[in-house]
Amino acid sequence: MDETVAEYIRRTVLKIPRDEIKSMLQTWGFLSETQLQTLNFHQTKDNISQDVVQLCEDNSADIKQAAVLDIIYNHIYPNKRIWSVYQMNKTGEETDFFDLTDFKKKFKRRLQSALKNVTINFREYEDNAIWIRIAWGTPYKKPNQYKTSYVVYHSQTPYVFISASVLRSTLPLLCQALVVASNYHDIREMELRSHCLNSLKDIVFKRYSQTFQTYYPRPLQERNVAPENVDLRIIQENRSEKERIQRVNREVFGDGPQPKLEFAQYKLETMFKSNPKMDVLDIKEPFRCLVKFSSPHLLESLKSLAPAGLADAPLSPLLTCIPQKARNYFKIRERKGFFPGSFVSP
Amino acid sequence: GRRGPVSPGAPRAERGPAPLPRRRRPAAAAQRRAPQSGRSGMASPSERGLPPRGGFSHCFIPVYRFQENADPQKTAFLLRKQWALYSVTPLYKFSSGKLREYARLLGAFIAAERHKGLAVQVGVDLDIQVTFSSLPDLKGSEQDHAAMLVQLSSRSSVSPKNSEEKLMWSGWFCCVSGDDLSENVPEDFTCLPLFLANGAESYVAIVGSWFQKTFDCRFRRLAISPLNLTWMAAMWTGCKVEKNASATELVFSVPCLPQPLDISYAIHPEDAKALWDTVQKTPGEITQEEVDLFMDCLYSHFHRHFKIHLSATKLVKVSTAIASAHCDGIIKFLQSKYLIGVLMLLTELAISQIQ
Numbered sequence: 001m002d003e004t005v006a007e008y009i010r011r012t013v014l015k016i017p018r019d020e021i022k023s024m025l026q027t028w029g030f031l032s033e034t035q036l037q038t039l040n041f042h043q044t045k046d047n048i049s050q051d052v053v054q055l056c057e058d059n060s061a062d063i064k065q066a067a068v069l070d071i072i073y074n075h076i077y078p079n080k081r082i083w084s085v086y087q088m089n090k091t092g093e094e095t096d097f098f099d100l101t102d103f104k105k106k107f108k109r110r111l112q113s114a115l116k117n118v119t120i121n122f123r124e125y126e127d128n129a130i131w132i133r134i135a136w137g138t139p140y141k142k143p144n145q146y147k148t149s150y151v152v153y154h155s156q157t158p159y160v161f162i163s164a165s166v167l168r169s170t171l172p173l174l175c176q177a178l179v180v181a182s183n184y185h186d187i188r189e190m191e192l193r194s195h196c197l198n199s200l201k202d203i204v205f206k207r208y209s210q211t212f213q214t215y216y217p218r219p220l221q222e223r224n225v226a227p228e229n230v231d232l233r234i235i236q237e238n239r240s241e242k243e244r245i246q247r248v249n250r251e252v253f254g255d256g257p258q259p260k261l262e263f264a265q266y267k268l269e270t271m272f273k274s275n276p277k278m279d280v281l282d283i284k285e286p287f288r289c290l291v292k293f294s295s296p297h298l299l300e301s302l303k304s305l306a307p308a309g310l311a312d313a314p315l316s317p318l319l320t321c322i323p324q325k326a327r328n329y330f331k332i333r334e335r336k337g338f339f340p341g342s343f344v345s346p
Numbered sequence: 347g348r349r350g351p352v353s354p355g356a357p358r359a360e361r362g363p364a365p366l367p368r369r370r371r372p373a374a375a376a377q378r379r380a381p382q383s384g385r386s387g388m389a390s391p392s393e394r395g396l397p398p399r400g401g402f403s404h405c406f407i408p409v410y411r412f413q414e415n416a417d418p419q420k421t422a423f424l425l426r427k428q429w430a431l432y433s434v435t436p437l438y439k440f441s442s443g444k445l446r447e448y449a450r451l452l453g454a455f456i457a458a459e460r461h462k463g464l465a466v467q468v469g470v471d472l473d474i475q476v477t478f479s480s481l482p483d484l485k486g487s488e489q490d491h492a493a494m495l496v497q498l499s500s501r502s503s504v505s506p507k508n509s510e511e512k513l514m515w516s517g518w519f520c521c522v523s524g525d526d527l528s529e530n531v532p533e534d535f536t537c538l539p540l541f542l543a544n545g546a547e548s549y550v551a552i553v554g555s556w557f558q559k560t561f562d563c564r565f566r567r568l569a570i571s572p573l574n575l576t577w578m579a580a581m582w583t584g585c586k587v588e589k590n591a592s593a594t595e596l597v598f599s600v601p602c603l604p605q606p607l608d609i610s611y612a613i614h615p616e617d618a619k620a621l622w623d624t625v626q627k628t629p630g631e632i633t634q635e636e637v638d639l640f641m642d643c644l645y646s647h648f649h650r651h652f653k654i655h656l657s658a659t660k661l662v663k664v665s666t667a668i669a670s671a672h673c674d675g676i677i678k679f680l681q682s683k684y685l686i687g688v689l690m691l692l693t694e695l696a697i698s699q700i701q
Contacts, residue, residue, distance in 0.1 A: 266651070268651065270651070272617075272621065272643070272647055273647075273650065285617070285620075286617075287613070287614075287617050287621070287647060288613070288614035288617050289611065289612060289613050289614070289617075289647075290593070290610075290612045291609065291610065291611050291612070291648070291651075291652075292609070292610040292612075293607065293608070293609055294607070294608045294609075294610075295605050295606060295607045295608065296605055296606070297605040298605075298607075300604065300605045301600075301603055301604070301605040301606065301607040302607070304603045304604050304605070305600075305603070305607075305654060308602075308603060309658065310600060310654060310655055310658045310659065311652075311653050311654040311655060312653040312655075314653075315652075315653050315654075316651060316652045316653040316654075318651060318652060319652060332651070
């Protein structure tokens with residue numbers, strides 16, 4: 001077995017949390033059940049990985065098989081990578097029948113004709129998700145297995161989720177191969193990025209609870225206040241305002257859990273308008289700013305701002321439109337004749 | 347001690363290039379300042395019997411003659427590093443003629459601590475070398491004591507001749523325009539109220555405890571309040587913008603939500619300066635009202651777009667082309683031209699904490 005393959009397998013196993021190693025190796029299926037029985041999973045991960053490498057050596061593993069283990073790891077832990085969303089377009093209404101074999105063949109052919117040194121692996125999952133792993137090389141160097149790109153393509157949709165490696169120069173080639181293989185005409189990058197792959201899917205597949213401008217009945221005013229607050233001397237002064245905020249928040253954000261995004265970025269090129277009270281000269285040029293919001297769970301965080309008194313309710317549509325517009329990168333320019341100016345450019 | 351915001355007009359700066367007499371702040375302005383101070387025990391300058399403080403030079407140019415002497419080459423190593431800030435009370439019976447001896451004594455102290463098994467993450471076969479040196483250019487007035495640098499480097503103890511000396515930790519004491527303090531201490535005391543450290547915190551503890559034992563002084567971490575951060579944002583934004591200067595960036599934190607939120611608000615340096623220039627009315631003087639107005643403009647522009655009240659969040663970091671400052675008391679100097687100016691401001695904060 002190649003030394004580089006051995007090292008690659010060893011490092012991949014080291015990434016896996018100890019409790020998961022056995023089940024992941026079973027899913028991999030490259031080592032037999034008997035072989036797996038011989039492994040002691042109670043030793044250090046260093047030793048476990050050495051033992052696994054030894055077993056793979058016995059089975060003469062090659063890079064293709066090692067790559068499958070890597071796909072399995074990334075499928076279970078996709079949030080270690082950052083994903084961008086792309087949308088493919090085709091003119092015409094016909095929905096072609098999706099032929100997986102044809103797709104794989106065309107994809108490989110397109111990539112390999114441009115770049116000889118490339119490792120390509122496919123793995124299909126339920127919900128029609130095709131995972132593609134690509135390790136990139138150069139005309140003179142073998143593929144670097146540590147610099148990989150991942151593609152997740154849901155064949156019944158025009159959406160592709162790409163976790164590009166550091167080699168961004170390979171992106172155009174990758175996009176081209178996808179378009180050709182899937183019989184689309186072109187592909188564009190949506191301004192939507194996150195670590196949480198499932199949330200990205202939720203957003204583009206509209207799987208989160210959407211907000212509709214329906215009538216929401218007043219929340220249960222008839223119900224008695226919860227027993228914790230029996231003291232009648234305590235009065236909530238702005239109870240109706242609090243309730244209004246909660247109601248408006250629900251209308252704007254919906255009832256269900258929000259998709260998980262970590263950041264949103266706004267490039268502002270709007271005019272600076274001073275409050276007339278402030279007596280500051282109006283500046284004639286756009287006031288150029290870059291605003292970036294970050295949070296472990298951005299949308300939930302934004303949702304809690306108004307109830308916490310830190311923001312008005314309803315919150316600005318610039319923020320609340322993120323799931324509907326399926327983007328978290330924005331460029332805002334002044335809309336003529338409106339206040340507040342907000343014109344979202346594509 | 348006197349706590350609270352930096353007295354607005356405090357650091358005296360001269361406009362360059364031509365040295366001008368110190369500007370005096372009109373009495374009315376001193377009156378205006380009083381309501382903002384809000385902290386007990388903070389007397390207005392006239393009550394203390396000192397002349398009223400001049401305002402900041404709006405370009406924040408340091409005292410001219412020292413800037414002329416300050417060799418950017420010599421101070422280049424101070425730039426683009428993160429320095430943790432401390433205030434230090436005056437040192438008793440410190441002598442700048444004894445630097446070699448101090449280095450030896452501190453070295454012995456560190457070796458003893460290592461022997462005891464305390465602190466230091468250095469490997470067993472490494473020696474720690476201590477050097478003390480003087481940085482005479484880093485001062486703001488004649489009365490300031492020259493800055494002093496302490497450096498710890500490691501060298502292999504097994505083959506000292508062959509191995510390289512690797513710098514592990516640096517700390518320097520300075521006083522820039524600290525006349526407020528140095529004019530008021532008895533003779534045997536040396537005023538170097540600002541201490542900046544780069545490297546593992548455990549070394550600060552060791553070096554700090556040696557200084558505390560030897561010179562009967564006290565180190566305290568110097569945090570920077572959001573109010574002082576807004577001053578820095580305004581002052582540094584007002585400085586002349588070079589081509590390709592970095593943005594004026596303000597970072598706000600909202601930790602107490604179910605999911606914490608950080609907001610970075612970066613403004614193009616030319617636009618930020620243009621805004622500041624329309625706000626800042628009196629040349630050679632900056633007032634609290636002007637800083638507040640500048641910040642309110644930024645807050646209201648933000649609110650117009652996002653409906654979020656930035657003023658209710660916590661300002662934790664300010665970054666401009668001149669320097670960046672974090673509320674935990676961390677500074678990064680980015681331009682040697684303004685090094686003295688920023689040190690002057692930090693010295694003021696340190697003195698505030700000591701008194």
